[in-house]
Amino acid sequence: MSFSEFDIIRRFFTEQSVRRDDVSLGVGDDCALLRARPEHELAVTIDTMVEGVHFPPETDPEALGHKVLAVSLSDLAAMGAEPAWATLSLSVPEPEEWWLEGFARGLFTLATQHGVQLVGGDTVRGPLVVTTQLHGFVPEGRALRRAGAAVGDLVYVTGTLGDAGAGLRLALGEWASEERGADFLRRRLERPAPRVREGMALRGIATAAMDLSDGLIADLERICAASGVGAELWVDHLPLSEALESVVPIEEALSLAVGAGDDYELCFTVPETRAEEVEAICRRFDCGCRPVGRIEAARGLRLTRDGKPYLPSTAGFDHFTDR
Amino acid sequence: MSFSEFDIIRRFFTEQSVRRDDVSLGVGDDCALLRARPEHELAVTIDTMVEGVHFPPETDPEALGHKVLAVSLSDLAAMGAEPAWATLSLSVPEPEEWWLEGFARGLFTLATQHGVQLVGGDTVRGPLVVTTQLHGFVPEGRALRRAGAAVGDLVYVTGTLGDAGAGLRLALGEWASEERGADFLRRRLERPAPRVREGMALRGIATAAMDLSDGLIADLERICAASGVGAELWVDHLPLSEALESVVPIEEALSLAVGAGDDYELCFTVPETRAEEVEAICRRFDCGCRPVGRIEAARGLRLTRDGKPYLPSTAGFDHFTDR
Numbered sequence: 001m002s003f004s005e006f007d008i009i010r011r012f013f014t015e016q017s018v019r020r021d022d023v024s025l026g027v028g029d030d031c032a033l034l035r036a037r038p039e040h041e042l043a044v045t046i047d048t049m050v051e052g053v054h055f056p057p058e059t060d061p062e063a064l065g066h067k068v069l070a071v072s073l074s075d076l077a078a079m080g081a082e083p084a085w086a087t088l089s090l091s092v093p094e095p096e097e098w099w100l101e102g103f104a105r106g107l108f109t110l111a112t113q114h115g116v117q118l119v120g121g122d123t124v125r126g127p128l129v130v131t132t133q134l135h136g137f138v139p140e141g142r143a144l145r146r147a148g149a150a151v152g153d154l155v156y157v158t159g160t161l162g163d164a165g166a167g168l169r170l171a172l173g174e175w176a177s178e179e180r181g182a183d184f185l186r187r188r189l190e191r192p193a194p195r196v197r198e199g200m201a202l203r204g205i206a207t208a209a210m211d212l213s214d215g216l217i218a219d220l221e222r223i224c225a226a227s228g229v230g231a232e233l234w235v236d237h238l239p240l241s242e243a244l245e246s247v248v249p250i251e252e253a254l255s256l257a258v259g260a261g262d263d264y265e266l267c268f269t270v271p272e273t274r275a276e277e278v279e280a281i282c283r284r285f286d287c288g289c290r291p292v293g294r295i296e297a298a299r300g301l302r303l304t305r306d307g308k309p310y311l312p313s314t315a316g317f318d319h320f321t322d323r
Numbered sequence: 324m325s326f327s328e329f330d331i332i333r334r335f336f337t338e339q340s341v342r343r344d345d346v347s348l349g350v351g352d353d354c355a356l357l358r359a360r361p362e363h364e365l366a367v368t369i370d371t372m373v374e375g376v377h378f379p380p381e382t383d384p385e386a387l388g389h390k391v392l393a394v395s396l397s398d399l400a401a402m403g404a405e406p407a408w409a410t411l412s413l414s415v416p417e418p419e420e421w422w423l424e425g426f427a428r429g430l431f432t433l434a435t436q437h438g439v440q441l442v443g444g445d446t447v448r449g450p451l452v453v454t455t456q457l458h459g460f461v462p463e464g465r466a467l468r469r470a471g472a473a474v475g476d477l478v479y480v481t482g483t484l485g486d487a488g489a490g491l492r493l494a495l496g497e498w499a500s501e502e503r504g505a506d507f508l509r510r511r512l513e514r515p516a517p518r519v520r521e522g523m524a525l526r527g528i529a530t531a532a533m534d535l536s537d538g539l540i541a542d543l544e545r546i547c548a549a550s551g552v553g554a555e556l557w558v559d560h561l562p563l564s565e566a567l568e569s570v571v572p573i574e575e576a577l578s579l580a581v582g583a584g585d586d587y588e589l590c591f592t593v594p595e596t597r598a599e600e601v602e603a604i605c606r607r608f609d610c611g612c613r614p615v616g617r618i619e620a621a622r623g624l625r626l627t628r629d630g631k632p633y634l635p636s637t638a639g640f641d642h643f644t645d646r
Contacts, residue, residue: 036359
């Protein structure tokens with residue numbers, strides 16, 4: 001190693017703009033010391049990303065720093081939790097200064113936007129593997145869980161779907177595109193915007209929620225399994241970006257929208273009586289949201305397009321990410 | 324992957340004997356939901372171990388499961404915190420059943436001993452890299468920090484030193500030994516016993532504390548730097564195991580005791596007036612402890628042996644672990 005763990009931590013990971021007053025002791029001792037918020041539960045999530053598995057080799061370190069934190073923030077968003085503290089484990093083969101600087105910049109820019117302080121970490125020599133753990137607060141008993149979807153509830157998604165899946169194919173060079181939309185799609189892959197404020201605003205309204213990391217079919221199935229229900233999914237209602245529609249034919253766009261992961265949008269269920277409230281919330285945060293299906297008693301997912309059974313092509317399903 | 328992440332989690336990491344009543348929601352949703360203890364601070368630590376860097380290839384998975392948790396427990400011990408919740412990130416190339424079973428057994432056996440519940444995790448395909456994060460409680464303002472050692476304080480260590488360093492050389496095949504002590508030394512490397520109860524009992528008595536992961540010299544220097552002091556270290560007072568003395572000459576044993584890491588004993592400072600209390604505590608827990616130096620005003624470490632300056636041979640310093 002060109003410089004020691006201690007130097008890495010000091011040089012790149014202690015100068016933070018966020019200094020929370022619930023942090024008694026941050027980076028630099030055997031443990032961090034933190035003060036949890038009274039009458040709240042602590043929401044905790046841990047995520048690991050491996051080079052060559054979750055992101056391509058030679059990924060821009062700034063984009064990586066952004067993404068590893070975004071993925072964890074998205075988990076907090078899916079619980080309706082307010083982000084607070086992060087810890088980071090960074091295994092790097094050769095810690096080069098430009099790489100660490102870029103990584104730290106990507107991480108801290110997003111952390112600052114969400115009021116997150118890095119309170120601890122471990123840096124080791126090894127293959128490029130990054131693990132982030134994030135802690136947030138949610139008022140006692142008010143977290144959005146996967147279990148809770150009821151028969152008749154509408155299924156909503158935020159934003160647009162399939163963009164990151166298209167971005168991955170562009171990043172891997174499987175697709176070439178001169179279209180203006182290509183930049184947007186790659187940005188959606190590399191710089192997901194976790195729906196943290198939306199998740200917090202949905203407390204007490206959504207009956208179940210999850211973030212879309214593995215694709216709509218896989219993730220909605222998990223909500224259904226946890227809730228003991230099934231769902232009809234209206235494929236013709238799925239929100240697609242102009243960029244996605246400009247780059248691929250509609251069939252492929254729909255396949256990506258149901259099958260591809262990494263969009264980090266929220267999928268949640270609400271009683272139909274609260275649909276207007278939900279749409280007002282999403283308008284307020286400029287992300288938009290749309291009803292894309294309905295919870296039903298029969299188990300499993302039933303995909304329809306214009307009322308007819310729909311079978312997606314396999315093109316939309318990720319082969320690169322393996323989770 | 325021979326089976327999916329979801330199956331791994333369900334099959335090996337959800338059947339736990341520890342079910343804490345401060346866990347509202349454990350493994351299986353986007354986040355765990357936890358209830359922190361009122362009037363306590365939360366102590367949080369994260370540690371990563373990489374195959375070929377922190378442990379040799381072909382390490383017994385049960386020993387690895389034990390060790391990754393032991394390392395984090397040792398950090399909590401060094402703060403005087405009571406262990407509560409763990410999260411685990413496991414990157415494995417090929418998740419074979421026998422390996423996962425062994426790893427989970429090692430992890431959960433130790434977790435059960437310390438009342439720790441695994442509340443979340445991420446399992447991914449990749450090089451063998453394990454990250455554990457551990458949360459514990461310490462009454463507000465009572466944590467043992469690195470800063471706090473005062474001039475005149477005695478420096479104590481628990482247990483015996485240098486054993487794990489010798490165990491590593493045996494494990495790597497650099498040393499061969501038929502001595503009966505060799506098994507003990509390898510066990511000290513592979514199955515460290517974190518000094519959790521000792522750390523909790525030292526609250527309000529120790530002025531500074533740390534666990535010995537990188538070797539006595541490196542770690543005591545950190546206490547001194549954080550406290551703005553120096554120390555005299557009495558090398559002839561260092562506690563050595565019979566096993567270590569039976570396997571190597573005394574010069575080499577002392578060099579390991581000051582330089583080698585991975586012992587996971589505690590190093591702490593106490594005012595001389597409280598020495599008897601400290602020794603009574605360590606007798607109660609059967610680990611023993613011994614004064615090995617004294618804090619002084621002049622910065623830096625001053626090593627002496629029978630009152631004369633001591634220069635350790637480099638043999639005791641780890642070349643395998645790189646932290």
